[in-house]
Amino acid sequence: MWYFISPEIIYGEDALSRLDELEGKRVLIVTDKQIVSIGFADKVKERLVKAGIDYQIYDDVEPDPSIETTKRGAEVAGEYKPDWIVGLGGGSVMDAAKAIWVLYERPDIEPAEINPFTPLGLRQKAKLITIPTTSGTGSDCTWGIVLTDTSERRKLALGCREAHADIAIIDSVFAIGMPPQLTADTGLDALTHAIEGFTSNWKNDFCDGLCLKAIHLVFQYLQRAYHDGHDKEAREKMHNAASIAGLGFGNSMAGLAHSMGHSLGAAFHIPHGRTVGLFLPYTIEFTADIAASRYDEIIHLLRLEQTRAEKAALNLARVIRELEQNIDQPLTINDLGISRDNFENSLPKLVSNADMDTQTVTSARVPTSGEFEQLFRYSYDGKSVDF
Numbered sequence: 001m002w003y004f005i006s007p008e009i010i011y012g013e014d015a016l017s018r019l020d021e022l023e024g025k026r027v028l029i030v031t032d033k034q035i036v037s038i039g040f041a042d043k044v045k046e047r048l049v050k051a052g053i054d055y056q057i058y059d060d061v062e063p064d065p066s067i068e069t070t071k072r073g074a075e076v077a078g079e080y081k082p083d084w085i086v087g088l089g090g091g092s093v094m095d096a097a098k099a100i101w102v103l104y105e106r107p108d109i110e111p112a113e114i115n116p117f118t119p120l121g122l123r124q125k126a127k128l129i130t131i132p133t134t135s136g137t138g139s140d141c142t143w144g145i146v147l148t149d150t151s152e153r154r155k156l157a158l159g160c161r162e163a164h165a166d167i168a169i170i171d172s173v174f175a176i177g178m179p180p181q182l183t184a185d186t187g188l189d190a191l192t193h194a195i196e197g198f199t200s201n202w203k204n205d206f207c208d209g210l211c212l213k214a215i216h217l218v219f220q221y222l223q224r225a226y227h228d229g230h231d232k233e234a235r236e237k238m239h240n241a242a243s244i245a246g247l248g249f250g251n252s253m254a255g256l257a258h259s260m261g262h263s264l265g266a267a268f269h270i271p272h273g274r275t276v277g278l279f280l281p282y283t284i285e286f287t288a289d290i291a292a293s294r295y296d297e298i299i300h301l302l303r304l305e306q307t308r309a310e311k312a313a314l315n316l317a318r319v320i321r322e323l324e325q326n327i328d329q330p331l332t333i334n335d336l337g338i339s340r341d342n343f344e345n346s347l348p349k350l351v352s353n354a355d356m357d358t359q360t361v362t363s364a365r366v367p368t369s370g371e372f373e374q375l376f377r378y379s380y381d382g383k384s385v386d387f
């Protein structure tokens with residue numbers, strides 16, 4: 001027995017007007033100060049006023065939200081007693097909104113206790129709406145929650161099947177103004193979700209088509225969105241791609257680019273999409289033989305030329321590196337400005353955190369600690385190693 005979980009998805013032009021019809025008394029808008037300052041929270045507030053619903057804003061969510069931030073948000077919710085929680089922002093905000101909602105419903109548990117095997121009995125007090133303002137994380141459509149344990153400099157990949165949004169509003173009006181760097185980082189996150197969701201150990205018939213469509217959309221539209229942020233079609237297609245990839249990998253899990261990305265991101269404070277995008281080609285090479293038929297399908301989908309002599313995975317890894325170069329992304333850890341000494345000193349922790357990450361077990365090929373070390377070293381300078 002297995003499950004496919006999805007929120008009700010509202011998408012396309014004017015999708016935000018779904019809020020006009022919302023029924024309820026109080027909404028807690030979980031967001032960050034940046035989103036408030038650029039006027040996005042106002043767009044939501046206007047709709048809630050129309051619907052005759054009171055609101056309160058909790059805008060203390062930081063990038064890579066900490067456990068403490070979500071606990072404080074849950075206290076705010078506990079006092080305000082909302083019947084809806086709205087997560088308005090990027091992946092950090094939406095993950096924080098999910099955690100705040102869970103802790104508001106269940107003040108008796110700690111965030112680290114949120115796991116896929118323990119039912120939580122959510123939706124007794126409130127329901128959740130997610131509104132992504134970036135095009136990549138897919139958190140609007142998944143039940144995963146990534147929080148940071150700041151004392152341990154470690155990311156916690158949590159989640160529970162009940163912790164998905166009731167309604168996801170996919171309106172690219174929020175993506176139009178995204179700066180190029182954020183467009184690149186988040187777009188590569190979407191691509192990584194789609195490829196890892198299509199090749200993970202938990203891949204399945206219900207997710208395959210979604211992952212393939214998202215891969216195709218990213219290859220078609222990411223460069224356009226990066227080079228011309230006001231290209232409305234490219235923005236809308238990337239916004240859709242991110243949520244489609246979210247549905248895909250959210251129901252089939254991710255892989256090693258995520259384990260390694262979480263580990264490096266927590267150690268050096270690098271945005272999530274940049275780290276997973278960096279590791280993606282290396283981890284595709286590492287899983288080349290195990291997931292060979294899957295990489296064949298992607299090459300076929302993208303109509304790339306494929307010689308018999310070259311493995312499809314190596315072809316795909318090369319094309320992804322070309323895409324990354326075209327949108328000015330780092331190809332190695334060295335490119336991120338991390339010195340060799342700093343990297344070597346952190347290596348044992350990088351390896352052990354990647355090893356413990358929940359996305360490792362669902363990878364097409366699970367590395368030994370020694371192989372993880374090799375993969376990190378290879379990703380440091382791109383000097384090939386023999387797996």
Ligand SMILES: [Zn+2]
Nearest residue numbers: 137189193276
């Ligand atoms: Zn991701």
